[in-house]
Amino acid sequence: MSRLIQNRIGNTLLRLKPQPSILIKNLSTSPEPSLDDESSQSSHIWNVIIARAGGDSEDEVFHRLSNDPLCNRVTLSDTLLNKLLHRFRDDWRSALGVLKWAESRKAHKNHSPEAYDTAVDILGKAKKWDRMKDFVEKMKVDNTVTLNTVAKIMRRFAGAGEWEEAVNVFDRLNEFGLEKNTESMNLLLDTLCKEKRVERARSVLLELKAHIKPDAHTFNIFINGWCKTNRVEEALWTVQEMRGYGFRPCVISYTTIIKCYCLQCDFIKVYEMLSEMEANDSPPNSVTYTTIMSCLNSQKEFEESLRVAARMKRSGIEGDTLFNNCLIHTLARAGRVEEAERVFRDEMPSVNTSTYNSMIAMYCHHDEEEKAVELLREMESLKVCEPDVHTFHPLLRSCFKRGDVVEVGRLLKEMVTKHHLSLDESTYTFLIQRFCRADMCEWAYCLFEEMISQDIAPRHRTCLLLLDEVKKKSMHEAVERIEHVMRTVKLTAPVK
Template sequence: MSRLIQNSIRNTLFRLKPPPSITLSSTLTNNLSTSPEPSPEPPLDETSQSSAIWNVIIGRAGDNRVVSEDEVFHRLSDDPLCKKVNLSDTLLHKLLHRFRDDWRSALGVLKWAESRKAHKNNPTEAYDTAVDILGKAKKWDRMKEFVEKMRCDKAVTLNTVAKIMRRFAGGGEWEEAVRVFDRLNEFGLEKNTETMNLLLDTLCKEKRAEQARAVLLELKAHIKPNANTFNIFIHGWCKANRVEEALWTIQEMRGHGFRPCVISYTTIIRCYCLQCNFIKVYEMLSEMEANGCPPNSVTYTTIMSCLNAQKEFEESLRVATRMKRSGCEPDTLFYNCLIHTLARAGRLEEAERVFRDEMGSVNTSTYNSMIAMYCHHDEEDKAVELLREMESLKVCEPDVHTYHPLLRSCFKRGDVVEVGRLLKEMVTKHHLSLDESTYTFLIQRFCRADMCEWAYCLFEEMISQDIAPRHRTCLLLLEEVKKKSMLESVERIEHVMKTVKLTAPVK
């Protein structure tokens, strides 16, 4: 979890006293005002060492000020416990992943690792991660410095190039992504079908299929496309909702001697599903079977998910029956979708049977579907039992979405005490970060519970994490704080709405 998120949640939920206008029970006050007790000295396993290092960096930053990479480096270098840490490649990877949203701390950790010569035998993975973190933060100059350093050390790999291209394209700098391809020879890499496809895939995923097409037309005289090249374009055109171009690409693919595969067809089926054109979906299924390319579990799950989104649960179950009759082997994603469909169709016993008897393996999404099902049908005790089972079996870990239905049930029955307990459990027990959807949900629910002071605290923390609130969230909160004559809050929200690039309202 990033430094700012950890501190913000602690400040908001554990240290701040409820505003004077809120009347809360003593239990909730205790839940939300008590800081977590300090943990005993952890054993020297990698997870505990990671937490100890994290505490050295974060524990002294209670004022939420930005910590520079040099300060992080000096803290780690001077700390007696950190000097005893066995900084393996695995531990370094965990630390960089933990600070993936805090580029200064990530670079400080990497500098400390370099001073310890912790990754002298395998520096590329750590450098790749640092490049990715800098790209995510759009620190282009620093990212280029890192890449230049890697080039001099001959440490640039195809994976490095992929991260650079994708971060540039994702940040709206697609021309820079093309320039990286042009420089491949400088990095000791070859311009071939694989690297060309990497560039095309990057552009298509960022809805730049036309630019990708222009690149292909320029390069194909020197670099031969393969089947994957055409699948990339099928995906790109479908992502841009231009299914006719995708169908034309299928014909072009055949013209080059390649047969469309299940990926090609499933991509187009997904596009038709998003258009709610299920007549075309079933036509495409029949075409797949006629051409000797039977649909797989992903194909059927895609169709079921889109039918579920349209609340066509019985039709979705008919698709599941069609899949079973075809002899297609189901996977975990299909079962997760089936459980969700059965739950929404009100068939709880069938969903439980699939969960307990049919599934060979489960994941977090499986448990999330079951927990959501129980909460939806007001069987919260069973939902909590599943959460505890999840924790005890340790087959998979809870995420923020595991808690959403539980929190929703608490708000539904007006149990703000349990809301506080669950939020505390999320942060201190499972080290979960609040994302945009969770912040939005909590702000809306606190407003509806006539607790807009708490909603406003979460709004401020959301802004401090550089998470842009939705326009409708701002309007809801603004209306509530006006009712309570919270004039400073009114001015602050109006200022944010004018200066911060808000997430567009949901239509």
């Protein structure tokens, strides 16, 4: 089994006894690509770099890459470097090792700002605060700290509950050669509001507004913040305050409040707000209608959702890709397969991964897996957009439904080796649950171990399900391990 697959699926699979031999064969058989064409060469080089970029420390990663002749013959462009950093966005050691290797290359001394910002974000995501601060200080010396860098730092601090640290970064803007102005103030306010610290953001605004003037975006930030905390009355009060400063509420302001009403299932207020928008010469747009349709879909009110779509079309508004994706999903869930196909083939101004995902899910739901696979191959051949993990979920679900474990293995291998996709929390959870239901808890447990090794916290109910299954199989070591994880790891809260 290649190192790439070990990182993705888990090298514990190879040590599992008894081993599901058919699935092992599908996952572990990964022939070396032919180097007869440029695409194969690129794929081969990518796999080699990924394989060398694994290690227990950034220095180990650096030495692996530096000592590999093939890696050092690679033309290290900004695009490739950014792609590598994105690939290791959940592995800060490998990411820093790759960046250090890139810095050692004579032809690539100066990276793009995006690469440095990505590295800062990766460290913040891993809560390696000291390393992140050291890295930023190095950037400060090189004069490469941008407002985007600051935004990533503040958001990672705020996301971890380190509110004061986020505010301190704003206070230090002058040290980085950046200005405290409306734009930078809005970044701080937006960071706090997105983390539901709206009162703290309000106190910051009251302190700063004597020196920095708010703009319309400032008030939209607060409207969004109040709505995120389900305090729509404060959002409406902010609309009045906005008018007091001479700014007219725009479609963004109204749409944000409409979304809040939707989440409260108060659709009477939603339709009242639509009428108010039209009366105040701020007519709803495609995003407004898509927001309402999405919320109706979540309530399984598909026919009402289609009536909203019809209302939008009567108003003469052209649907964008996001709206049409939502419309396809609605038609599919309403059982109108032919209409969904017509929208997909004839009415879409452009398509993206979400478009294909909706169509693939629709075909799988209606047991037309051949058509779903055809669309996957179409994505690959047209190269307009790339599959993501959610592209494969309906296909995997269909395989489990008909008990085709061989096809599950083939699809997993394709995700990992062909499309270089990382398994996320939802995919791990889905696979663990399905393997348990298929009476293959040995595989479920291996994926659980791999999930933990990737620092992805399992859901509480996933642990309970797996624990029950391994107890039935008298897998005593697994029982102890799962119980230990449930005691010591901060699990994702159970879904109510």
